[in-house]
Amino acid sequence: MALLETKSISIQFGGLWAVKNVDFQIDLGQTFGLIGPNGSGKTTFLNIISGIYSATNGRVFLEGEDITDLKPYQIFKKGISRTYQSSRLCWEMSVADNLLVGTYTSQDYGLADTIFHPKKVNNRLAELVENSLDLLSYFNPCLIEKRYELAKNIPHIDRRRIEITRALLSKPKVLLLDEPTAGLNDDETMTMMDDIQKIKDKVGNIAIIIIEHDMKVMEKVPQRVIVFNAGEKIAEGTFQEIINDPNVIKAYIGGEAK
Numbered sequence: 710m711a712l713l714e715t716k717s718i719s720i721q722f723g724g725l726w727a728v729k730n731v732d733f734q735i736d737l738g739q740t741f742g743l744i745g746p747n748g749s750g751k752t753t754f755l756n757i758i759s760g761i762y763s764a765t766n767g768r769v770f771l772e773g774e775d776i777t778d779l780k781p782y783q784i785f786k787k788g789i790s791r792t793y794q795s796s797r798l799c800w801e802m803s804v805a806d807n808l809l810v811g812t813y814t815s816q817d818y819g820l821a822d823t824i825f826h827p828k829k830v831n832n833r834l835a836e837l838v839e840n841s842l843d844l845l846s847y848f849n850p851c852l853i854e855k856r857y858e859l860a861k862n863i864p865h866i867d868r869r870r871i872e873i874t875r876a877l878l879s880k881p882k883v884l885l886l887d888e889p890t891a892g893l894n895d896d897e898t899m900t901m902m903d904d905i906q907k908i909k910d911k912v913g914n915i916a917i918i919i920i921e922h923d924m925k926v927m928e929k930v931p932q933r934v935i936v937f938n939a940g941e942k943i944a945e946g947t948f949q950e951i952i953n954d955p956n957v958i959k960a961y962i963g964g965e966a967k
């Protein structure tokens with residue numbers, strides 16, 4: 710039984726099949742890359758897995774359990790966490806407060822506690838912030854010093870790091886990264902690749918699906934690469950296998966390879 714599996718997953722928007730009959734499996738410890746031309750259905754595929762979109766056909770299984778019809782927060786609680794193509798930080802909140810959002814599944818107190826036991830709640834929050842910053846510092850120790858800065862005032866790469874850290878704070882089994890290097894320059898992209906490697910070393914037992922356009926990232930980071938075109942999975946294999954696949958070459962350059 711695979712950790713995460715999709716069976717014939719499809720979604721239709723009006724007359725368009727944005728994702729069509731995609732079979733996919735990933736296990737703990739694996740990192741898969743997902744590539745494809747613009748509009749080929751990559752983000753939509755992650756949106757189905759994370760419950761943001763309801764599949765028109767097909768099923769999604771996590772550890773054998775059918776999670777297709779669950780709500781996003783239920784899927785999150787079951788262990789699938791994600792980042793977004795465009796930044797989803799709260800700009801007017803501090804780095805620490807943005808991270809706290811990711812500790813939602815560990816917030817083991819209720820409304821009554823906040824009223825009758827505020828000290829206990831504050832201590833627990835402080836503990837959660839410390840744990841969050843500990844993970845954040847793993848990416849870059851300097852980020853600790855920025856804990857009280859507003860998200861809008863920190864560099865783009867640090868925002869990306871915070872988003873990934875926030876996604877990891879729920880201790881997910883599956884981490885979905887939608888273009889984590891979008892908007893980064895070449896040097897920052899290299900740094901981000903190292904960061905993703907660090908995640909794997911630090912967190913260990915996790916499955917990662919990473920959408921990326923940058924072939925340097927695809928060559929270096931994932932073990933296997935999946936290629937989408939017009940909503941369909943047209944290839945899957947190692948980086949070397951997929952870049953030599955005639956279907957992939959045709960999808961990217963629109964003709965035969967010379």
Ligand SMILES: Nc1ncnc2c1ncn2[C@@H]1O[C@H](COP(=O)(O)OP(=O)(O)OP(=O)(O)O)[C@@H](O)[C@H]1O
Nearest residue numbers: 722725727745746747748749750751752753754794
């Ligand atoms: N909510 C929606 N309603 C209608 N069409 C949608 C919706 N979401 C996605 N689509 C369409 O589905 C197709 C796939 O979009 P998607 O965002 O998944 O592509 P992508 O591979 O992530 O592209 P990019 O590389 O540009 O991020 C596109 O044609 C898009 O316009």
Ligand SMILES: [Mg+2]
Nearest residue numbers: 751752753794
């Ligand atoms: Mg996308």
